[in-house]
Amino acid sequence: MKDSGAQISLIQKDLIKDVDAQVLGTVMIKGVIGQPAEAALVTLKVKPATSDDLENIAPYIDLCFAACDITPDLEAILCAADLEKLKDVSAYDVLKPTEMTESDVSVRKCVLGDENDIDVVNHNSDVTRSHDTLLGNADIVTDDKDAQRK
Numbered sequence: 001m002k003d004s005g006a007q008i009s010l011i012q013k014d015l016i017k018d019v020d021a022q023v024l025g026t027v028m029i030k031g032v033i034g035q036p037a038e039a040a041l042v043t044l045k046v047k048p049a050t051s052d053d054l055e056n057i058a059p060y061i062d063l064c065f066a067a068c069d070i071t072p073d074l075e076a077i078l079c080a081a082d083l084e085k086l087k088d089v090s091a092y093d094v095l096k097p098t099e100m101t102e103s104d105v106s107v108r109k110c111v112l113g114d115e116n117d118i119d120v121v122n123h124n125s126d127v128t129r130s131h132d133t134l135l136g137n138a139d140i141v142t143d144d145k146d147a148q149r150k
Helices: 081-090 132-137
Strands: 007-012 022-029 037-046 054-056 059-066 076-079 093-094 107-110 118-122 128-129 139-141 147-149
Touching: 007 037, 022 059, 054 081, 059 081, 076 081, 081 093
Parallel strands: 007 059
Antiparallel strands: 007 076, 022 037, 037 059, 054 093, 107 118, 107 139, 118 128, 139 147
16 A cells, blocks of 8 residues: 555564564554554565566665554555655566477577588577578578488
8 A cells, every 4th residue: 555644664564574674673653553553663675566477677675664563454555755666666677588498499500601500599480590691591401411402
């Protein structure tokens, strides 16, 4: 949850009970959870969550939280400054690389005379070639015995 009026971010203390978080001290929290309550001030390394097809390649950032009991339906309340930091880091969301298995990749050798060999990689029926302009007069060897002129 975002709270633009909050001065510090809050996190449900049970959520981090097994985390080795650096405790900086204690603070009194007022106005969020009913009666004023004492909360541990902790630093956590965080980064924004991403969708299944993305990953965030930025390093984790340190955010300061007050760890206390907040309403059961919330895990955290982010102040505006911390939310802005997370938005900045979300600029580093990139597509996850596809995982290839050996059955997805085959390598053929293109012979360009005696000295120049170029590997051509097939991936899911798409051919990726380096030095494509050199392949005009190349012999494409599909196995060690047969060669066909392209």
